[in-house]
Amino acid sequence: MKPRVAVSAILLALAVATIGPSLKAADEPQNNVVALLAAGRPALGIWTGAIPATRIAKVLATSDADFIVADVEHDIYDFQALHRFLLEIADFHHRYRTQPRAMPNVLVKLAHRGGWDPRYEISEALRVGPAVGVWVPIVESGAEMQRIVSTFNQAEQSAFEGLTLPGQGGHTGVSPLWPINPKGQLMVVAMIETDEGVRRAEEIISTPGLAALHAVHLSEADNNKILKLCQQYHVVGAIDATPEDVKARVAAGWRLISLGWDFGMLQKQLGDTLKATRSAIGSTPATPGRK
Numbered sequence: 380m381k382p383r384v385a386v387s388a389i390l391l392a393l394a395v396a397t398i399g400p401s402l403k404a405a406d407e408p409q410n411n412v413v414a415l416l417a418a419g420r421p422a423l424g425i426w427t428g429a430i431p432a433t434r435i436a437k438v439l440a441t442s443d444a445d446f447i448v449a450d451v452e453h454d455i456y457d458f459q460a461l462h463r464f465l466l467e468i469a470d471f472h473h474r475y476r477t478q479p480r481a482m483p484n485v486l487v488k489l490a491h492r493g494g495w496d497p498r499y500e501i502s503e504a505l506r507v508g509p510a511v512g513v514w515v516p517i518v519e520s521g522a523e524m525q526r527i528v529s530t531f532n533q534a535e536q537s538a539f540e541g542l543t544l545p546g547q548g549g550h551t552g553v554s555p556l557w558p559i560n561p562k563g564q565l566m567v568v569a570m571i572e573t574d575e576g577v578r579r580a581e582e583i584i585s586t587p588g589l590a591a592l593h594a595v596h597l598s599e600a601d602n603n604k605i606l607k608l609c610q611q612y613h614v615v616g617a618i619d620a621t622p623e624d625v626k627a628r629v630a631a632g633w634r635l636i637s638l639g640w641d642f643g644m645l646q647k648q649l650g651d652t653l654k655a656t657r658s659a660i661g662s663t664p665a666t667p668g669r670k
Contacts, residue, residue, distance in 0.1 A: 465508025512566030521582030528588035
């Protein structure tokens, strides 16, 4: 083989090797949560308050969760840590996941609340890395909901750092939000957590651009009221659940299911393991002040 031909063959082989994984990644849905919900199926997710913890990111990225809520409200308010976490989830999933499965999508739970002006934070959260949407705490009016949705109509999103690309919303005039745009890949999840939010639930839930409504800290009667409004306005109902009650939650019509915090699961596993180990050797925990 002539040297020039040999070099060309090597370059072609390298190009194929480089393009192959990209083509495979392109076949995966951009937003697996949207794909599940659009098909009427439940999506199961985990919350994390350990955004700077790389090992936790690896565990979450390689898990069977459909989505991860990166809670900035209850963590240190640090966009650099959020940036690293979002990139780590994608990197670790593709490097360390052993069984083929769609990557868990990340939604950012805002630090600011609906009654404040969250638009700057929404824009920045979506620009620092590949998040698929935002989870907004304590929304209490339709006006707050409209202000949240308006961010997606005017700003560039999805980590394109100021690029205006077709189909990505912003100044293109096409909403990037699902389900108002059936092809949209970004989501807004609002949280109703107060009596005022319950009182004005219909104006919140009927706001075009809202994907899901998360009922939190409410009575079962208020949960049922919110779920009926979600069904009326074709908004996904989101709620917390356990393995014991999740079947009933899904049967009732809830679809976006949060299974709890990563640290809570770690705490339970650690406690159960220590208890079982001590039981096996007949040991009990040390009591302060006693020998």
